Amino acid sequence: xxxxxxxxxxxxxxxLLGWTVVCAVLWGSAxxxxxxxxxxxxxxxxxxxxxxxxxxxxxxxxxAGGVLLLVAQNPGRExxxxxxxxxxxxxxxxxxxxYVCFYLGLxxxxxxxxxxxxxxxxxxxxxLAPPFxxxxxxxxxxxxxxxxxxxxxxxxxxxxxxxSKNPQLGAVMLLGASLxxxxxxxxxxxxxxxxxxxxxxxxxxxxxxxxxxVMGAPAIARGDLAIFDAYTIAWTAWLxxxxxxxxxxxxxxxxxxxxxQLATYRFLIPVCGVFESLLLLKGExxxxxxxxxxxxxxxxxTQTQNKSSPAxxxxx
Numbered sequence: 489x490x491x492x493x494x495x496x497x498x499x500x501x502x503x504l505l506g507w508t509v510v511c512a513v514l515w516g517s518a519x520x521x522x523x524x525x526x527x528x529x530x531x532x533x534x535x536x537x538x539x540x541x542x543x544x545x546x547x548x549x550x551x552a553g554g555v556l557l558l559v560a561q562n563p564g565r566e567x568x569x570x571x572x573x574x575x576x577x578x579x580x581x582x583x584x585x586x587y588v589c590f591y592l593g594l595x596x597x598x599x600x601x602x603x604x605x606x607x608x609x610x611x612x613x614x615x616l617a618p619p620f621x622x623x624x625x626x627x628x629x630x631x632x633x634x635x636x637x638x639x640x641x642x643x644x645x646x647x648x649x650x651x652s653k654n655p656q657l658g659a660v661m662l663l664g665a666s667l668x669x670x671x672x673x674x675x676x677x678x679x680x681x682x683x684x685x686x687x688x689x690x691x692x693x694x695x696x697x698x699x700x701x702v703m704g705a706p707a708i709a710r711g712d713l714a715i716f717d718a719y720t721i722a723w724t725a726w727l728x729x730x731x732x733x734x735x736x737x738x739x740x741x742x743x744x745x746x747x748x749q750l751a752t753y754r755f756l757i758p759v760c761g762v763f764e765s766l767l768l769l770k771g772e773x774x775x776x777x778x779x780x781x782x783x784x785x786x787x788x789x790t791q792t793q794n795k796s797s798p799a800x801x802x803x804x
Contacts, residue, residue: 556689
């Protein structure tokens with residue numbers, strides 16, 4: 489997907505907003521899409537266990553990773569120039585660790601709450617960047633922003649809505665997922681000199697996807713591949729497209745606009761995830777706690793994004 493190079497005129501900001509909305513809608517659709525597949529399996533009497541979740545995620549990421557590698561400039565040369573250990577750490581954190589936690593958390597919490605909590609990667613980045621990347625220690629203002637984010641998350645989890653099975657454990661898993669994502673991003677900072685973001689994410693998704701499929705071997709052994717009917721295959725294809733297309737577009741925008749300008753609109757991603765979940769999923773409701781907590785979290789996210797912070801794309 490190509491985007492015209494913007495000029496300094498006001499319409500360039502409108503183009504940035506428009507393409508960011510496209511990314512946000514794509515990423516936001518992943519939350520209800522996964523929940524809809526889970527609901528479809530439940531209607532068919534399928535046990536949604538660790539193996540089934542791993543197989544579902546693994547197939548999606550192998551496809552998405554392969555697509556990104558196809559559009560990367562020279563992934564083979566970048567692989568040879570990059571320490572294999574760092575690529576494997578990226579796959580272990582950004583894909584395996586993140587999505588083992590994410591898919592379980594999404595099963596336990598409702599879609600709207602999940603969309604809100606997965607955006608906490610910005611807070612992890614603020615906390616981890618000083619010790620891992622040698623960034624300046626957190627200022628008093630930054631600690632206040634992180635504390636405000638924690639308060640917002642607590643309010644949202646305390647009143648999560650009626651569609652959650654175990655919102656507290658789901659919240660822990662989703663926060664863990666965003667932590668793994670932040671650790672993967674920190675690793676990518678060491679990979680960047682020799683590998684572009686498309687190849688890096690492509691290898692991370694493809695390798696991690698293979699590991700997840702191996703983890704799903706018990707589901708394959710008991711014949712659960714039969715649950716991949718037309719409905720599930722269609723959503724798996726859509727989720728693969730979301731991972732590849734949204735990231736590819738976000739990466740393109742990051743080469744055309746300053747990171748802090750792009751990050752300004754990142755709050756649209758959890759907002760779209762919440763509203764798409766409310767629109768597509770039965771039983772999803774916005775409680776006063778989620779509204780108040782969500783507003784606090786979104787405000788805190790916008791405060792964490794500044795010229796020294798990357799425009800962190802979500803990995804959903």
